[in-house]
Every structure is written in structure tokens, then in C-alpha cells.
Amino acid sequence: xxxxxxxxxxxxxxxxxxxxxxxxxxxxxxxxxxxxxxxxxxxxxxxxxxxxxxxxxxxxxxxxxxxxxxxxxxxxxxxxxxxxxxxxxxxxxxxxxxxxxxxxxxxxxxxxxxxxxxxxxxxxxxxxxxxxxxxxxxxxxxxxxxxxxxxxxxxxxxxxxxxxxxxxxxxxxxxxxx
Numbered sequence: 001x002x003x004x005x006x007x008x009x010x011x012x013x014x015x016x017x018x019x020x021x022x023x024x025x026x027x028x029x030x031x032x033x034x035x036x037x038x039x040x041x042x043x044x045x046x047x048x049x050x051x052x053x054x055x056x057x058x059x060x061x062x063x064x065x066x067x068x069x070x071x072x073x074x075x076x077x078x079x080x081x082x083x084x085x086x087x088x089x090x091x092x093x094x095x096x097x098x099x100x101x102x103x104x105x106x107x108x109x110x111x112x113x114x115x116x117x118x119x120x121x122x123x124x125x126x127x128x129x130x131x132x133x134x135x136x137x138x139x140x141x142x143x144x145x146x147x148x149x150x151x152x153x154x155x156x157x158x159x160x161x162x163x164x165x166x167x168x169x170x171x172x173x174x175x176x177x178x
Contacts (some may be wrong), residue, residue, distance in 0.1 A: 007020075022077035045073075045080035045111060052139075054151045060125035067125060067155055072118040072176050075111040078159060083108040084142040084171040086119050090134035090158060090166065097125075100167035109173050116176040123168035126157035132166055133157050 045160070050073040060067030084106045088098040098121060101105075109117050119139075126132065134157070138148040159167040 002100060009130045011103055043079075043081045043110075045075065045141055046077075046083050047141050049077040049080065050074060051076055051139075052149060052151070056155060057120070060123065060153055063125050063127035063159070067120045068122070068124055070118050071121070071151075071163060072116055073111075073112055074116045077113065079110060079112050079115075081108055085172050086162050087140040087148070088101050088119075088121060088170045089122075089138050089148070090132050090153060090168070091136045091138065092133045094167050095138075096132050098166060098168045098170045101171050104169075104171040106172045107114060109175055118172045118176040119173050120171045121168060122171075123155070123166075124159040125155075125177065126159035126167075128157055130160045130164075131157035133161065 051070045053074075055070060057068040057070050058066075073082075083103075085100045089095045090098060099123065111117055121137075135152040136150050138150045138155040140148040161167050
């Protein structure tokens, strides 16, 4: 009679240990590391799947003036999602990161095929002294794939703050169009 409880207990323990297997090192040196989902698999937009139009909403004509440049992205592929903030850099002698606008909300936007979204770069025009003499800029998608996308920066030098940081910010993604 005692054999039944021991057998059941042994069987239960064996099943429990099998179910708890962590999938750790099996001793096979050729084992692949766990893969992370690609942007397409996770629904994130890929930079090469978006058309971009860059243009000023309001240029800063003189030093000390504030200007805005809007980047409008049109999805040319399957539905995808943009989350958070784009990563924007101004390129002069070195690349300078444009910080996120602390008052802008980060949100997730789902773009259907041909759907549009935009983000805005707000900057203060510099006077050439401690300014960033950018000739190009780039943006990268926070949850996307691919290389950063470069574009011409023809809006003049960008001022620096007293602490040396660039006097510019980038907004989060916003729905654009209809």
C-alpha cells in the first residue's frame, strides 16, 4: 500500500522538475542566444518603411529668435506603431543630441498604411559664437529598425545654453493629417 503514495510522489516531483526547467545551459556551445523581436514583428515602424518630409513651420530669421521644423512621416507599408520620442541629432564638427521636450507627452501612435505622424524640432537661432553650425541633422525611430535618416539643416546655427547644451528640443510623435 505504501508503494502507491511513493510512486505518485516521485512521479509528481519528476513532472514538477520538468515543468520548472529554466532552459539553461544544456552544455551545447552552439546554442543560440534568445532572440529579440524585430521592429516589424513587434509592430514597430521601420525607418525605411516611412517617407519623410521636412520643412520649417516658422524659421528663426535672426539670432535669439525661435523657430520650428516639422518632420512628417508617411507609412508606406503595413500598419506599425511609433512610441515615445524620435532621437534627433544636429551634425556640425561633431554630432549634438537634441533633448526631448520635457512638456511634450510621449505616446504610442499606430499608423495604418498611408497614415501620417509628425514631430517638431524647436530651436533658438544662434549667432555663430558658441552656436552649433549644423549643416545636416538626423532622426532615428525609438522602436524602429534601420539607420538614422539624414536631412539638410538649412535653418542657420543653433544657439547653445549657458551650460553648453544645444538650445533646442524635440517633441513626441503626434498624429498628422486627417
